[in-house]
Structures are given as C-alpha cells and as structure tokens.
Amino acid sequence: MSLDVKKLLSTPKGQLIAALCALGCVWFVLILYFGGEFIENLPSADTLEDSKRELKKQKILLQKAQAEEKEYLKLREKYNAKIRSAWQESKHGLVETQLRRIVSDTATKLELKPNSLGTVRTNRINEDFYFAEIDITMNGTYEEVVKFIAAVAECQPKLSWRRLDLRPDFRRRFMRNNNNNTNLAAARAQAVQDQNSVNVMFNGVIRVIGYDGSSNVAALQKKSTAPNKGALKK
DSSP: OOHHHHHHHTSHHHHHHHHHHHHHHHHHHHHHHHHHHHHHHSOOHHHHHHHHHHHHHHHHHHHHHHHHHHHHHHHHHHHHHHHHHSBOHHHHOOHHHHHHHHHHHHHHHTTOOOSEEOOOEEEESSSSEEEEEEEEEEEEEHHHHHHHHHHHHTOSSOEEEEEEEEEEOHHHHHHHOSOTTOOHHHHHHHHHHTTTTSEEEEEEEEEEEEEOSSSOHHHHHHHHHSOOHHHHHO
C-alpha cells in the first residue's frame, strides 16, 4: 500500500471513502447471490389482480358480518327492554297474588265492583318468560268501563288484554221499561242512542308478561337509566 493511500485512509475523508467502498462491495455480493430470488418473488400482474379480488371479497364479508352484528345488537336490546318491562317477583311480588290485587284496586279506585275476578294462571312462553292471566267480568256504564280499560293500560308493569268483550246490557234496559209492549229491537235501538248511561256487560282476560330467567336484571335496569352519551354530545 503506497504512502499516499495510507495517508488518505488516516484522514476522516479517506475513512469515509473506504467505508463507502466496503458497503458497495457488500451490496454487490447481496445482489449477486440474492438478486435473482428477489426478482422471482416480486408479484406479477396476475398475482396483484388476485390479491385485489380477494381483498374485495374480504371487504364484502366484513360488511356482511358488521350488518349481522348490528341486527343482533338491536334484537338483544329489544330482548333486554322486554326483560326490564316484565313482571319480576323480586320487584313486584308474587304474580299470583299481586296481579289480582292490582286489578281489584284499579276497579275500586273507579268505584267499580267486578262481578267476578278469577285466580291468576301462568303459561310458559320460553325458559325466561311466561304469561300471567286473570279473568274479570263486571257491569257498569259504558263510560265507567272505558275508564277502567284506560286505567288498566296505565298500570305498571305493563298490562294488556288477551281478550275483551263489551256489549250493551239490553236485558237490564228492557226490564226497566214500564211498557210491556216494547219489543227487544226497540230497546236495543234506544240503548245505542243512550250508550253513555245504559249499563254494559263486560268481560275479558288481563295479561302480563313475567320474567324469571337468569339474566342480570339489575344490570339491565342500570343500563336503561344511564345517560345517552351520544345524545349529550349532540
């Protein structure tokens, strides 16, 4: 090695040049041994098209899965809402006794006395829910009975009617008529004209949905009362 080369390598500039040369040699060796394999592994136009098609397919599958998840969450929330609104013995007491008391108290507040109020019977809907039903019959004015029906609709937990039958009590109106020659058709016509004061015969079946499943009802109720963060942001 000449004196000039040694002198050059002893300087920072010379050392940099030597390092660059060494790096160039390394790259040359790498390209020589691995360049062919690297080029072979580069994706072709057909491979790129296949990848694009597969990506598009996966996007469609993802969108479908997201839509199914959204529908599932909506269905689950409906189910949870039904649980929150159902009769729960831990909250409302024994349905066999308390449902009868609620119906009786509702009639009493309106100064109505049922002719008969049956016992509560239950029927399973599924492993979590059941129906509880009670029969009721009574007489009253048309207005009184309508008020009773409206009052039942306001009860909590939510009560509904499985069956409802309301008809004018023509026999009572006919018996009050002093004219023995009055026929039943005339009595019926008069009853229709004076339906607010004529007594009606009423009977029906009141129903409530009960829940005795294993879901965490307390957690569901807490969730239902939590503030809507999205609404607050708006």
